[in-house]
Structure formats: C-alpha cells, structure tokens
Amino acid sequence: MKSGSNLERILESGQFAVTGECGPPKGSSPKVVQKKGELLKSCCDALNVTDNQTAIVRMSSLAGCVILQGIGLEPVLQMVVRDRNRLALQSDILGAVALGVGNILCLSGDHQKFGNHPTAKGVYDIDSMQFIRMVKTMRDEHRFINGEEISGDVPLYIGAAANPFADPFEFRVTRLAKKANAGADFIQTQGIFDVARFAEWMKMVRDRGLHEKTHILAGLIPIKSVGMARYMRNNVSGLSVPKELVDRMADAKDAKEEGVKICLETIEELKDIEGVHGIHIMAVAWEDIVPRIVEEAGLMPRPVV
C-alpha cells in the first residue's frame, strides 16, 4: 500500500470508486465544511477539498481536510501550483501528512485572472507534471525535490487531473501517459457531458495501456438549470457541453429532475467503458443531490475494504 487510504484500498481491490467534492467557505466557519461533509459522508469513498477553486480565495484546503477528518471522512487534498512555490508545496505536504491526510490531487490551478484577485502574481514555480513527480519522490525515495533527505514517511496516494475535452485532442493521451509516468496513482477527469468524445479518448488510453497504470475516475457535474448548462457551454474553458444537452434542459418541465436524469444516464454509459474505475461527482452548490444520484446509480452502499 502506498498510503493505505480508503480510496487506495477501494481502487486497488478493483472496486468502483465514488468521490465527491467539498469547496471550503469564503470564511472561517468550520460548520460549512462539516455540513457538506455530513451530506456526502455515506455516499463517497473520499471527498476532494478544493484549493482556492477558480482562483477565488477560500478557507485553505488543508484546514478543510482536517475538519472533514474530524467527522470521520476521508479527504483528498487538492493543491495548485498557482499559489505556492516548491518550498511551500513541500512544506504543506509534510504538514498534511502529519495531520493524517492520505490522498493528494496535484493541479496547476485556474489562472488567477478568473478569480477575485485578478491582479495577483501567479507563482507557477513548477508545473502539475513536476508536482506529481515531486510527491512521488517524496513518498518513494524520502527525498525533497533538491535531493535532500526527508525524515519520516510521506504516505500519499497521488492523484492528478485530466481533461479529455481540451485541445489538442490527440496530445491529451500523451499528457495522461506523462502524468501516469510521473507517478499519478489515480486520475479525476473534467466533467463529462460528451460521452462519445470521452469514449474515444478512453479507447486511446486503453491502446496505450494507461488504464492499467493509473485508475481513471470519470468526472460528473450534475446540472441544476438550463442557465447553468448554457453558461458551461459558452463560458467555461475546457468543458464540452453538447447543444442537444442544453436543448434538453431547456425543454424539460422540471429542470432539476432532468439534470439528475442526465447524470444517471451518463453514469450508466460510463460504467460500460472499459478502464473507468470510478466516478468523481462535482456537485458545486448542489451537494444535497449527490446521495440520491449515488443511490439511484446503484452504487450504494459504499464498500468497506
């Protein structure tokens, strides 16, 4: 075992994993994190805690992780290289391990321009690929990025992101291969609305045998309204929302119900794709729908390994 986390045990035992997401508040109250955690507790194997998501300042991801652990949840610590240089990243990793965190997701981060401090200096000392490799070196060789020795273990299950919908399409699989080689034990993808394109990407992933090197969790974003569908289609870079899906939401009598239906249909299709080892549900501001989706997708109760 690399970290012995619940997520690792589930994935390594060949079971279909379910992860969720918990965005910390724009404030200091632990209750917000606890409330989201309680909602998702029974239906997720681990919960990602986002790190200044979309470059908007929020409570730190590590603090959110510790709060979740306090109510018996397993967190995935998201970390972006936008806000920290190699010193801060490594120091926060050691701190996270000391506090019992067992999973990490290594990200670049959305550009600071999109957030609430658009005039900030982006750090980007190292990139997400180098970040993955750095954590692997810390864990497997007990060494910092400069080669110096670390005292003690750094047991972390290492995750990375992949976006099958960004360009250039063909290179996306090469990029996944690089992340797997760098040390990514699991991958959480961008939210999937275009299953056909995702399936095409997965075929390329299998052709290179990458589904056996790393566990791929397919990303899902439940859609709450036609406005949200339209916004994601037109404004969110790196997302592919087909027009038919927007039309379907527009024509629906009950948009929320339609959103749940679309999500469940997508999960069914994803389950049939070879190499998909789980799902990652990002229900931003709609956390309370997740238990129902997981239940109706036939993924309850969650396995105990």
Added chain:
Amino acid sequence: MIEDANRILVLGCKGCTTVCCAGGPKEVQELATLIRMNRKQKGTTVETLEASNELQCEPQSVGPLLEKLADQFDVILSMACGAGVQTIVKSFPDVRVLPALNTNFIGMAEEHGVWTEVCVACGDCLLGRTAGICPMTRCAKQLLNGPCGGSMKGKCEISKDVDCAWQLIIDRLTRLGRLEVLEEIYPVKDWSAGWHRGPQKIVREDLTS
C-alpha cells in the same frame, strides 16, 4: 513630474525605441511639441531641446552628447528604455532624468504597428526543446509540460485573443516530425538563472581590460 522644469532635454535613442516607433528622433520631436503646446495653453513658457544619441544604454554613446549639451537643460526626459534611463543616471549623478516611456517587453514586430512579447530573458533558454516557441513568455502559466486543460481550439483560457503556446509547440514539433520529445517530463526550472536571482551582471573577461 516635469511641471517645475523650464528647460527640458527630450532625449531619444536611435536603437530599439526607434525601431519600435516609440522613442526615436521622430517621437522626440512630437513629444517636445506636445510639451510646448501644453505649456502655452497653461500660459507658461518652456524651452525644449531635442536630441537623440546612438544607443542610450552605452555610456560611450550618451556621455559625449550630454557633456556637449551641459548647462542647457534642467531635466532630461529620456525616450530610451529603462536601461537607457539608468545609463544616464549612472554616468551623470547630478542630472535629473525622467523616463518618458514604459518599457514593456522583449518582442518582435508581427507586422507594422504590431509587436508581441516573445522573450522574458529568463537566462535559461528553452527554445531548443520547445520548437523555438517560448512557454515562459507565451504560456500564461509558464508550464514546461503543457498544455493545461484550458487550451481550446488553439487558444489560451485567459483570452480568445491569445494563442495557446503549447498548441503552437505541438503543431511545430509535429511538422518537424519530432513530437516524441514531449513524451519526456521536462524537469523543474532553474529560476536562479534569471530574474528570480536578483539583479544580475555579466562580466566577459575577454572584453574587460
């Protein structure tokens, strides 16, 4: 900053700022005219002196000219880049020098009147590995193993007007039949080679006496 000056030397540079149509003899003339017009509107007077030297960043170029014009001005308004302004500062400790320009970037002329930034002078050139396209300058996240998940239809997530540097790199490597170089993970950058080291200095022993 020049309100209190009555004798202003507007000093152009015949090097880079001339090429960039920002601070050559033509722009010197224009700026001096504007200053005089402004003072006239305000009902005050000013003497402007116009000159340009070969390269303001070379003490040998700027020194003799300024010595010749000494006592004819209170302040120099330099139309060189930041290096030019500071070369005067270093050579003439008693002269007041002000910058007339903002020095923006090291760029290339795409077409007449259009310049784009292409180099950040990082001191650790990557162009040999990135098909001659600089991700330090042209990737908004300065990724060495790009592109990130925000690259769409060849454009960067920060703006539809900005090309994705990594798309350009991949296209060019594909054309050259060398895309496989990107399979390797590019190691972390040595930022100490460049501007994160603090002010830098190059000494060429063979050129110094």
